[in-house]
Amino acid sequence: MAQKQIQALTIAGHDSDGSAGMPADLHTFYARGVYGMGLVTANVAGNSKGIFAQQLMPIDFIQKQFDVLNDDDYNIGASKTGMLANKEIIDVVAKNLKEYKMKNIVLDxxxxxxxxxxxxxxxxxxxxxxxxxxxxxxxxxxxYEAQKLTGLELKNEDEIKRGAQMLQNMGARNVLLKGHHDGTSTEVRDYLLLEDSSDEWLSKPYFKTDRVNGTGDTLSAVIAAELAKGTDLKQAVHIAKDFTYEALSHPIDIGSTYGPINHLAAQKIMTERNE
Structure with a gap:
């Protein structure tokens, strides 16, 4: 009898160089032991030097992807969103997330x-x-997204905490605000606010590298994979932070400019550590 496999879905754009978007999500799902499905919203022509073209998927095609992935063929344990591009795509994605009662939604x-x-x-x-x-x-x-969403500069801990509370008030059950960093940083501090009002700061050393493509995708994809497994959300965020740090801090030589992070190294290190 075939082994039942935990399943997660990414709703995102497909980056042709494999570094970000849906490819990064699927790399991550595999590394976390989860079967990944991809509902494509756009195709992106890009490489390590930049993005040069994109082609948005027709709305009826996006709708058909939702229909065929929710026809009792599959059991999607979590979904994450990525590139949605325009109002029409957001409309159809939101409608289907609600209509199909999709669970454990990670909004990147x-x-x-x-x-x-x-x-x-x-x-x-x-x-x-x-x-x-x-x-x-x-x-x-x-x-930058947190600044836009909250209208705050987020220059100190009090503002960051207030911004996370604002996002909860706007409807998100849990909030992870990723910290600001630049070439002079020594650490990256993220702030987690949970729906029970508990909170914490998560910190990792800042690792300077140009192998950064797919960092945000990977963090949110780990959270989705862990939620699909039934991992507690707080623990899922901790695993995501650890995994992403290992993928960043073990750079690989792919691309001449901004290359991808190293999912294989993160998978190996996390497995050997036995988490």
Whole structure:
């Protein structure tokens, strides 16, 4: 008899170089021992030097992907979102997450890049706030996304805590605010606020590298994989933080500029450590 396998879904864009988006999510699911499915929202033509073109999927095709993955063929234990691009895509994704009662939703906003570039038009941003944010089991914005979502500068601990509370008030059950860092940083501190109002700071040494593509995708994908397994959310976040740090701090030579992080090293180290 075939072994039953835990399943997770990524709803995201496909980056052709394999470093970010859906490929990073699927690398992560595999590394965490979870069978990964991919519902593609866009195809992105990019390499380590940049993104050069993208092709958004037709709405009826996105809808059909939801239908065929929710026809009693599969048992999706968690879902995470990535690149959603515009209001129409956000609308269809939010509608289906609700209609199919999809559980353990990890919302990786993909609103602003780590370099501060805006990725969503104004109407899409408002749809994100109104339709997607209230569905989130946990939201995982980067520093710039958290600034945009809260309207705060997030320059000190009190502001960061207030920003996380604002996101809870906007509908997210749990919030992980990823910390700001630059070339002078010595550590990266993230702030976790849980729905029972407990909170904590998570810290790792800052590792300077240009092998950073897919960092945010990987962090949120680990959380989704662990939630699919039934891991407690707080522990899932700790595992995600550890896994992502190991993937960052063991760089691989792929790409000439901003390369991918190392999922294989993270998988091996976490297994040997027995977590």
């Amino acid at each position: 906003p993909v609103i602003i890049t780590k370099h501060g570039a805006t990725l969503l038009a104004d109407d899409a941003y408002q749809a994100f706030l109104d339709e997607l944010l209230p569905l989130a089991t946990i939201i995982t914005p980067n520093f």
